[in-house]
Amino acid sequence: MEILKLTALELSAKIKAGEIKVKDAVKAALDRIKEAEPAVNSFVTIDEAGAYRQAEIIQEEIDAGRMTGLLAGVPAAVKDNLCMDGILTTCSSRILSGFRPAYTAQAVENLQKAGVVILGKTNMDEFAMGSTTETSCYGPAKNPHNTGHVPGGSSGGSCAAVAAGECFGALGSDTGGSIRQPGSFCGVVGLKPTYGTVSRYGLIAYGSSLDQIGPVTRDVSDCAAFLEAIASHDPKDSTSVERPDYHFTGALVDDVKGLRIGIPKDYMGEGLDPEVRQAVMEAAAVLKKRGAAVEMADLGLVRYAIPAYYTIAAAEASSNLERFDGVKYGYRAEDYDGLHDMYKKTRSEGFGPEVKRRILLGSFVLSSGYYDAYYLKALRTKALIKKEFDKAFEKYDLLLGPTAPTVAPKLGESLGDPLKMYLGDIYTISVNLAGLPGMTVPVGKNREGLPIGMQLIGKPFDEKTLIRAAYTYECATEKQYEEVVLDINTAAKEAE
Amino acid sequence: MTGQYETVIGLEVHIELATKTKIFCGCSTEFGGAPNIHTCPVCTGMPGALPVLNKKVVEYAVALGIATNCRITQVCRFDRKNYFYPDNPQNYQISQLYLPIARNGCVEIETPSGTKKIRIHEMHMEEDAGKLVHNEWDDTSLVDYNRSGVPLVEIVSEPDMRSADEVIAYLEKLRMIAQYLGVSDCKLQEGSMRADVNLSVRRAGTEEFGTRTEMKNLNSFKAIAHAIEGERMRQIELLEAGKEVVQETRRWDDNKEHSYAMRSKEDARDYRYFPEPDLVPVVISDQWISEIKARQPELRPEKIERYTREFDIPRYDAELLTESWKIADIFEKTVQLCGKPKKVSNWMMGEMFRLMKEKGKEPEELDFSPEHLAKLIELSDQGAISSSVAKKVFEHIFAENADPEKYVEEQGLMSVSDEGALREAVEKVIAQNPRAVADYKGGRQKAFGAIMGQSMRALKGKADPAAVTKIIREMLDAQQ
Structure with missing residues (x-):
């Protein structure tokens, strides 16, 4: 039996049945990491000793019948912007070098309580700013399907790790598409929950009003199980919402009869790669065949999402990142003359260019005299975009479209033209602005073998409809994850 | 020359709220203690930590707002005020700009020419900063975050005051209200009440305001009075010499009795305020306001009425006894113990005020227990001690909170009644x-x-x- 080919749910079932030991699952994943890392660079910290320690405890709990959860014994990874007690947590930034938090993010703690073994921290764009994982201070992560291409970002490390079979699931964070876009590029399932569903406590903030933690998994069932494990009402996060129902795996139903699905016209127009378009339309046809009512839909203000997003996210980021000043933790410049020089040098040396760009942009839009013209206007735009979605959801149960306009670009192609890179977020960003749940599901590959993702967007707090539609699609087609695991072998060989 | 000028003063008063825990975390607000002992990831600005609003802070601020006749903002919000300084661990302070908790209030003060209304522009909630400790020996600075996150209310007045006396009267009034409400102890020395003074002068009779300066670092009524007088003279001298007053922030040095320019309008900081995304808007329902109102303790005017009615003591005495919350508290507690309001009043009006004046003790510093005063009155009434002995004993109660029974026995002062x-x-x-x-x-x-x-x-x-x-x-x- 090949452990690495199993989904998280299958693996946990076998562990609980006594067929596989937790430490063997951990060893299989760690071996795979050693094999794949030179090619993918999806991990920035690997906690081998900690993983075996956790495995032992969890095995005991399972053997004693105290731990029976769906994910008990499953090895997974978390993005490097999630704090873990005593574990290096850097957001892939030099400025947080050496930072070991004294607390664990609530979402990670929830996973641990569910019996998940955390293998380590995954690579990301610095402070989640970027769409390629190339702004990381650890060097770029690579796309396991073709290591000459980026995995997407900012949760590129988490998505690449899952795609490469280095773990059975991972946590990412999504501020403007940072789970869904790399999920699409890497051919894995990724979900950004409704804002407030997963506690942000311990997530190092980028754009606080937009950030959400979510799962990256091999298939839809795992996605539902991971979401179920991490979602909770947390009094430590004032924006956390108490939901009446956290039973997301209950939505794993192979049925979309009568479901009204709208495909926003503006998501299928100019700028969209024809191969992506075709794959998404074919996926829509699958759902139609299974009984859903699918039609083209109107959704207004799509083109205003990007400027509104980059204004709001940059503004919040400029303030959120002020605490990294060399005083309390992380990097401090070596030579400086007084306090202000220390601030200047530390921040100049500690942050990379994309982070600096957004701090400057954010500081500018909040400056007195510009606040109304930019920040306030962006907030109003955000409210209008939300209204447009409300209007669409009067007619549809969910919206369907591409996750990204293209497949994964080649390494080094994006950073030179940030505006073009920002445009790649056009389909995912408005979902964050409106606080809605969004999901990416692999729907095939282009001629070069690069994955294509379909995005499903739901009403607030309606993750279950997304999961049901995605699950139905998955049942009707061939599951993608096995192929992904095989593909890495060739990629790793190529890298050698 | 100075008589031709009118002084115009507005105040920004910070009051530290007496909640047990900080405004955005569960750490203790206790004053002092070893450095950084009352801290957690939230109040030290650790990455990933999030603020959670302490409801008690809102209740205290609303109580202050109601007592100062403000309109309560029923959907209020927090904003971030961004500036870099090591005592500010996040490098932004969570404060309120756009929708402060209370607005448009006023309090009345007594002046030689009668009662005067001082308008309150607004009142907002915010977090206090930590404290920097400079080590001269090895030329380093250390930060103590114990105070970081202690809740503050800032009360911004309109420029309605015209003299240092009015400013002091206004501050005393605010202090009395806060103490009566039990929302703050308002100790200037410990920094639980702080005032920034905005001051300008204009020729008597003119309507237009002059250019104002802001003075910081004022930690006693005496310093405030000195600073006002000093700044008033400085501005008048400038104008008389044909120079202009520069809009700037100045730091008052009470030892040198002189103020220094800290920063001018040109280098005024741009705080880049924006709504705090980590906190949801605070919704204050009508019901919550009525609950807070219902719990509102008796304030001074009601106390004066009750003292004259219930205790049958002269109005003048009632006014003096209620001037400070602390004195009223001692009075009421003692009356409750011995049931002799007139006698208690006599002791306090006579001996206590005499000793306070003699020793220069502020009402807040009174630390004798009402039990001891009550016992003293009992002993004296029973004839167990003579009135001259009683006065002597009271001095010891006042000075070291002596137990009168023990003291009389130890010193052998019991009356010879055999x-x-x-x-x-x-x-x-x-x-x-x-x-x-x-x-x-x-x-x-x-x-x-x-x-x-x-x-x-x-x-x-x-x-x-x-x-x-x-x-x-x-x-x-x-x-x-």
């Missing part, structure tokens, strides 16, 4: 002073005083004078 002992003492005095006795018998009343005085001296003042008088008369009359 008739035999009194007679013995008087008999001796009469026997030793035949001359005075003869004078008295000869009709010279003054001689009685001499016998009385000697008898009391012999009894070391521990006897009830009325009882001694009676015995002397009896004995002298019997001799006739």
Whole structure:
């Protein structure tokens, strides 16, 4: 039996049945990491000793019948912007070098309580700013399907790790598409929950009003199980919402009869790669065949999402990142003359260019005299975009479209033209602005073998409809994850 | 020359709220303690930590808002004020700009020309910063975050004050309200009440305001009065010399009695305020406001009414006894214990105020327990101690919170009430002073005083004078 080919749910079932030991699952994943890392660079910290320690405890709990959860014994990874007690947590930034938090993010703690073994921290764009994982201070992560291409970002490390079979699931964070876009590029399932569903406590903030933690998994069932494990009402996060129902795996139903699905016209127009378009339309046809009512839909203000997003996210980021000043933790410049020089040098040396760009942009839009013209206007735009979605959801149960306009670009192609890179977020960003749940599901590959993702967007707090539609699609087609695991072998060989 | 100018003053007053825990985390607000002992990831600005609003802070701020006749903003919000300084761990302060908790209020102060209304522009909630400790020896600075996140309310007045006296009256009024409400102890020395003074001068009779300066670092009423006088003179001198007042922030050095420019309008910081995304808007329902109102303790005007009505004490006394919350508190507690409001009032109005003046003690510094004053009144009423002894005992209650029973016993001050002992003492005095006795018998009343005085001296003042008088008369009359 090949452990690495199993989904998280299958693996946990076998562990609980006594067929596989937790430490063997951990060893299989760690071996795979050693094999794949030179090619993918999806991990920035690997906690081998900690993983075996956790495995032992969890095995005991399972053997004693105290731990029976769906994910008990499953090895997974978390993005490097999630704090873990005593574990290096850097957001892939030099400025947080050496930072070991004294607390664990609530979402990670929830996973641990569910019996998940955390293998380590995954690579990301610095402070989640970027769409390629190339702004990381650890060097770029690579796309396991073709290591000459980026995995997407900012949760590129988490998505690449899952795609490469280095773990059975991972946590990412999504501020403007940072789970869904790399999920699409890497051919894995990724979900950004409704804002407030997963506690942000311990997530190092980028754009606080937009950030959400979510799962990256091999298939839809795992996605539902991971979401179920991490979602909770947390009094430590004032924006956390108490939901009446956290039973997301209950939505794993192979049925979309009568479901009204709208495909926003503006998501299928100019700028969209024809191969992506075709794959998404074919996926829509699958759902139609299974009984859903699918039609083209109107959704207004799509083109205003990007400027509104980059204004709001940059503004919040400029303030959120002020605490990294060399005083309390992380990097401090070596030579400086007084306090202000220390601030200047530390921040100049500690942050990379994309982070600096957004701090400057954010500081500018909040400056007195510009606040109304930019920040306030962006907030109003955000409210209008939300209204447009409300209007669409009067007619549809969910919206369907591409996750990204293209497949994964080649390494080094994006950073030179940030505006073009920002445009790649056009389909995912408005979902964050409106606080809605969004999901990416692999729907095939282009001629070069690069994955294509379909995005499903739901009403607030309606993750279950997304999961049901995605699950139905998955049942009707061939599951993608096995192929992904095989593909890495060739990629790793190529890298050698 | 200075008489031709009018001084215009507005105040920004920070009051530290007396909640048990900080505004955005569960850490203790206790003053002092080892550095960084009352801290957690939230109040030290650790990455990933999030603020959670302490509801008590809102209740205290609303109570202050109601007591100062403000309109409560029923959907209010927090904003971030961004600036870099090491005592500010996130490098932004969570404060309120766009929708502060209360607005448009006023308080009344007493001035020589009558009652005056000082308008309150707004009141907002915010977090306090930590404290920097400079180590001169190795030229380093250390940060103590114990105070970081202690809740503050900032009360911004309109420029309605015209003199240092009015400013002090306004501050005393705010302090009294806060203390009566129990929302703050308002200790200037410990920094739980701080004031920034915005001051400008203009020629008497003109409408337009002059250019103002802001003075910081004022931590006593005396410093505030000095700073106002100093700044007023500085501005007038500038204008008289044909120069202009520059809009700037100045730092008052009370030791040198001089203010220094900190930063001018040109280098005014741009705080880049924006709504705090980590906190949801605070919704204050009508019901919540009525609950807070219902819990609102009795304020001074009601207390004065009740004292005159219930305790039958003169209005003047009631006014003095309620001037400070602390004094009113001691008064009420003592009355509750001994049930003799008039006697309690007499002790406090007489001896206590005398000693406070003599020792320069502020009401907040009074630390004797009402139990001891009540006991003293009992002892005195029972005739167990004489009135002169009682006064002496009170001094010790006032100074070191002495227990009167113990003190009287230890010092042997109990009145001699044993008739035999009194007679013995008087008999001796009469026997030793035949001359005075003869004078008295000869009709010279003054001689009685001499016998009385000697008898009391012999009894070391521990006897009830009325009882001694009676015995002397009896004995002298019997001799006739």
